[in-house]
Amino acid sequence: MKTITTTLLAAGLLAAAGLTAIAQDAPAPEAEGGESRTSEFRTFDPTEEDWETFRSSGEITHQGGEAVYNSVCAGCHMPEGEGAVGAGNYPALAENEMLASPSYPIYLILKGQKAMPPFAGILDDQQVADVVNYIRSSFGNDFVEESGEATAEDVEATRQ
Amino acid sequence: MTMTRRELLGAVGLAAGSAAMYSAMVSLGFAQASTYDGPINLSGAPEGSRVLVLGAGLAGMTAALELRSAGYEVQVLEYRAKAGGRCWTLRGGDTYTELGGATQTVDFDEGGYLNPGPWRIPYNHHAVLDYCKRLGVRLEPFIQKNHNAYLHRSDAFNGEPQRFRQIATDYRGHVAELLAKATNQGALDQEVTAEDREKLLASLREYGVLNDDNAYVSSDDTSDYRGYDREPGGGRDAEGVASDPLALSDILQSDLWRWLSDAESVHHQNTIFQPVGGMDMIAQAFEREVGDLITYNAKVTSMLQDEGVVTVLYEDAQDGGEPVEVTADWCVCTIPFSILGQMEHNLSSDKARAIDTMYYAGSVKFGLEFNRRFWEEDEHIYGGITYTDLPISLISYPSNDYLSGGKGVLLGGYVWGANAYQFNAMQPEDRVKWAVEYGSRIHPQYPEEFSSGISVSWHKVPFVLGCYGIWEDKDRDYETTVTMEPEDRIVLAGEHLSYLPAWQEGAILSALDAIQQLHQHATNG
Numbered sequence: 127m128k129t130i131t132t133t134l135l136a137a138g139l140l141a142a143a144g145l146t147a148i149a150q151d152a153p154a155p156e157a158e159g160g161e162s163r164t165s166e167f168r169t170f171d172p173t174e175e176d177w178e179t180f181r182s183s184g185e186i187t188h189q190g191g192e193a194v195y196n197s198v199c200a201g202c203h204m205p206e207g208e209g210a211v212g213a214g215n216y217p218a219l220a221e222n223e224m225l226a227s228p229s230y231p232i233y234l235i236l237k238g239q240k241a242m243p244p245f246a247g248i249l250d251d252q253q254v255a256d257v258v259n260y261i262r263s264s265f266g267n268d269f270v271e272e273s274g275e276a277t278a279e280d281v282e283a284t285r286q
Numbered sequence: 287m288t289m290t291r292r293e294l295l296g297a298v299g300l301a302a303g304s305a306a307m308y309s310a311m312v313s314l315g316f317a318q319a320s321t322y323d324g325p326i327n328l329s330g331a332p333e334g335s336r337v338l339v340l341g342a343g344l345a346g347m348t349a350a351l352e353l354r355s356a357g358y359e360v361q362v363l364e365y366r367a368k369a370g371g372r373c374w375t376l377r378g379g380d381t382y383t384e385l386g387g388a389t390q391t392v393d394f395d396e397g398g399y400l401n402p403g404p405w406r407i408p409y410n411h412h413a414v415l416d417y418c419k420r421l422g423v424r425l426e427p428f429i430q431k432n433h434n435a436y437l438h439r440s441d442a443f444n445g446e447p448q449r450f451r452q453i454a455t456d457y458r459g460h461v462a463e464l465l466a467k468a469t470n471q472g473a474l475d476q477e478v479t480a481e482d483r484e485k486l487l488a489s490l491r492e493y494g495v496l497n498d499d500n501a502y503v504s505s506d507d508t509s510d511y512r513g514y515d516r517e518p519g520g521g522r523d524a525e526g527v528a529s530d531p532l533a534l535s536d537i538l539q540s541d542l543w544r545w546l547s548d549a550e551s552v553h554h555q556n557t558i559f560q561p562v563g564g565m566d567m568i569a570q571a572f573e574r575e576v577g578d579l580i581t582y583n584a585k586v587t588s589m590l591q592d593e594g595v596v597t598v599l600y601e602d603a604q605d606g607g608e609p610v611e612v613t614a615d616w617c618v619c620t621i622p623f624s625i626l627g628q629m630e631h632n633l634s635s636d637k638a639r640a641i642d643t644m645y646y647a648g649s650v651k652f653g654l655e656f657n658r659r660f661w662e663e664d665e666h667i668y669g670g671i672t673y674t675d676l677p678i679s680l681i682s683y684p685s686n687d688y689l690s691g692g693k694g695v696l697l698g699g700y701v702w703g704a705n706a707y708q709f710n711a712m713q714p715e716d717r718v719k720w721a722v723e724y725g726s727r728i729h730p731q732y733p734e735e736f737s738s739g740i741s742v743s744w745h746k747v748p749f750v751l752g753c754y755g756i757w758e759d760k761d762r763d764y765e766t767t768v769t770m771e772p773e774d775r776i777v778l779a780g781e782h783l784s785y786l787p788a789w790q791e792g793a794i795l796s797a798l799d800a801i802q803q804l805h806q807h808a809t810n811g
Contacts, residue, residue: 166440168726169733170719180677180720184704201710202385202745210385212748213365213585213603214625241624241751243645248704 185248191260194253198245199261207265214241220265227269228276231258232284246285251278320791322413325420326798328805331357335808338363338598338612340589341620342580343371344790345779345797347572348417349618350579353801358808361612362576363584365603365749369577370569372403372750372781373790376653376740377564384746390714393655393738397687398695400653401565402742403753404790405682405697406430409557411791413798414568418561421571428560429685431549432670438728439675442540447672447728452532453542455495455512459502460534462494470500504530545673553789560685568790584610588630589619591775599630616804617776620797622646624751633776640763644782646745646752648706652678652721654698654739660731661696662689676724677705693737698725710743717741755782768796770803777804 179197181187188197196205202216203209209218217224224230235254238244249257258276262269337353339346342364354360376382378394392400406428407414418425433454436447466487468474478486490496495508502508509515509528518526537543548554561567573580581600587609588599596617599609619626623644633641661667661683669685678699687694698721701709709717718739726732744753757763770777779800784792 166445166727167723168730169723179708180705182704183675183677186704186708197711198707199711201707201712201743202751204386210746212385212751213621214628214751216385216751238645240627240642240644241646243648243756248707 186253189253189256191256191258192264194249194257195260195264198249199257202242207261207267219261219267221267225262225267225269226273228258228262228274228280229284231261232276232281236281236284251281251285254278254281320410320412320786320795322416322791322795322798325416326352326802328352328356328801330809331805332808334359335616336361336614337804338596338614338617339579339620340586340598340617341371341780342366342369342573342576343620343780343793344373344568344572345620345781345793346371346618347569347576348794348797349620349779349801350576351572352798353618353804354576354579356805358616360576360579361614362580363586363598363600363612364580364582365585367582367603368569369573369580370566373565373569374401374403375564375566376400376402376742382740382742383748384714384743385748385751386746388714390740392653392740394653394695395655395693397690398653398655398693399564400651400695400697400740400742401560402651402744402747404565404788405560407559407561407790408553409555409559410552411786411789413794414790415559417572417794418568421568421575423567423571424562425559426562426686428558429669429683430554430556430558430671432667432683434665435667435670435683436672436674436728437542437545438672439541440727441675442542443536445727447674448540448542449513450546452512453537453540454546455508456502456531456534457537457543457546459494459496459508459531460537462490462496463500463502464534466490466494466496466500502531504528541675548671548673562686586621586629589617589626589776590630590632591617594775596775615775616808618797618800618804619776619778620780620793622750622752622780623755623782634766634771636763636766637778640757640767643758643763644755645758646750647702647754647756647788648710648743648745649753650699650701650706650709650717650741650743652698652700652718652739652741653695654718654721654725655693655695655737656731656735657693657737658735659690659694660735661729662694664731665729672728674724674728676727677701677709678721678724679705681725681728696725698722698739699741706743707745709741710745714741717743754788755780756787768799770800770807772807774807777801
């Protein structure tokens with residue numbers, strides 16, 4: 127397969143798709159060892175965050191609560207934790223008293239509840255702890271301050 | 287809307303570890319042929335007996351059609367402004383607003399469409415096929431297996447897609463040669479009698495296209511299966527040039543063999559169909575029959591059964607407002623458990639446990655329109671599926687309107703597991719951006735020919751909140767959940783209450799069993 131110049135195609139794609147605001151100004155990040163990682167991208171220049179997206183087909187590789195939240199949880203609970211309402215609801219996380227103690231969200235994320243799938247197989251202990259602390263301290267929530275942080279050890283204990 | 291069981295188990299295993307894998311295996315059961323054996327023909331409903339059907343998907347509309355025909359007074363409540371549920375097609379001019387508020391307007395030319403949900407009907411889904419026949423839905427062959435489509439892995443053959451035909455033929459040839467060698471070296475003498483040995487060798491020569499020395503080598507014979515380097519022609523200088531098989535080790539190490547038997551399960555074998563014009567032709571046909579019974583934009587919030595009566599509350603799906611109360615003698619509830627679990631109900635604690643512990647798989651599909659059908663014009667791919675390890679999982683080419691001029695729409699991806707969750711968290715334009723990127727690694731024509739694209743992520747679909755139901759413990763909960771107890775006035779139905787989960791056949795069979803139980807109660811009660 128021919129190697130294609132990324133920039134030219136990105137311009138063509140943007141025009142054809144009517145997509146906006148995905149042009150990348152920042153230089154593409156470099157892999158360890160200095161080798162450019164842009165070679166496999168044909169239609170757009172990936173951002174640092176894009177590099178983590180889909181890096182593993184079976185797991186989420188994003189690190190840190192905010193990144194994990196945005197790459198998975200925000201799909202249903204929405205970017206500002208506002209939840210969503212259709213024929214049923216995705217609960218809002220903003221100012222949700224159920225998040226006061228970390229044990230409840232840890233349990234839900236690992237085991238799933240009602241329509242929510244279990245994420246034990248695609249998030250590790252640290253990712254779960256980080257995202258639990260993120261949702262407990264974001265969207266107007268202040269539960270970490272009030273009742274402490276979740277740790278990877280807490281998550282491991284809940285997994286058993 | 288289903289992937290193969292093995293693909294799903296693979297994805298679930300990767301995504302969720304062995305416990306979830308086991309649970310998914312239990313939930314999916316083994317491939318079973320449909321138990322449908324003809325129209326149900328109920329009759330003799332008690333005079334004035336009234337049934338509420340919740341949900342106007344295929345399960346609900348099947349129930350409504352057959353119960354009215356049996357003499358019941360039927361009312362259907364549907365959350366959406368149209369019927370069909372997951373039997374759904376998006377075409378040019380349609381708009382779709384997902385949870386979170388993003389609205390996509392479909393810009394496809396006439397004839398192009400995406401079936402976000404179910405997209406194919408196997409030969410052994412007898413109930414769906416019979417309703418298609420009875421309701422006048424035209425069917426055409428769906429191409430599941432195309433030897434000229436590709437198998438692709440980013441880390442195999444330098445990322446170059448390989449034709450299915452070559453991997454399949456070479457894998458078969460090499461395996462046949464190895465087995466012949468093992469046979470001749472006496473390795474199978476314990477298992478195979480001397481008489482059978484000769485037959486085995488003869489069959490391997492036939493099956494693997496081996497030469498007289500039981501070897502799989504470059505020849506016109508093998509090229510007749512794997513393709514020639516230069517195809518035989520007519521006239522001058524027309525002799526074909528045989529091609530060289532790929533090395534066994536290259537094929538084994540490529541892992542491309544994992545997709546070779548994908549079209550061999552009973553749900554994917556020939557013959558397999560699609561409705562002409564889109565899957566929702568089935569929904570439209572049902573709606574022509576029972577549309578007059580349906581109350582649209584009705585969001586059910588409560589469903590209670592008491593002695594002698596079922597009471598349901600619903601509100602306007604968009605505007606909310608004062609709840610409307612409706613009562614009936616009986617109720618068929620096809621509302622997905624992702625939603626029923628959030629409603630007020632007084633079903634038994636056993637049923638409530640099944641409802642509350644069923645989670646819904648995520649899945650994402652893409653419809654990508656291109657300015658020309660380059661897969662046909664440049665690559666001679668007419669229908670069928672290219673498989674890839676890229677996050678889009680596959681590309682499926684339209685099984686209709688071959689060689690027509692103008693634009694064409696591909697299924698640009700069909701995604702499960704961790705990748706589906708990540709697509710779900712994106713806005714529609716970003717999803718399409720990624721699908722175009724990944725597709726371009728298989729078809730370099732993508733960027734230049736791309737016209738427009740849409741995606742449907744099932745966890746963001748307002749009327750179901752997921753793709754299909756997965757049981758926590760099907761052995762424990764299934765029978766009690768599908769059984770209408772003597773005191774029950776409500777019976778549950780839908781794809782989730784079948785051993786054909788995610789298939790329309792499962793939804794219809796579940797509905798037929800549910801209304802037989804209901805009719806039994808109503809007439810013998």
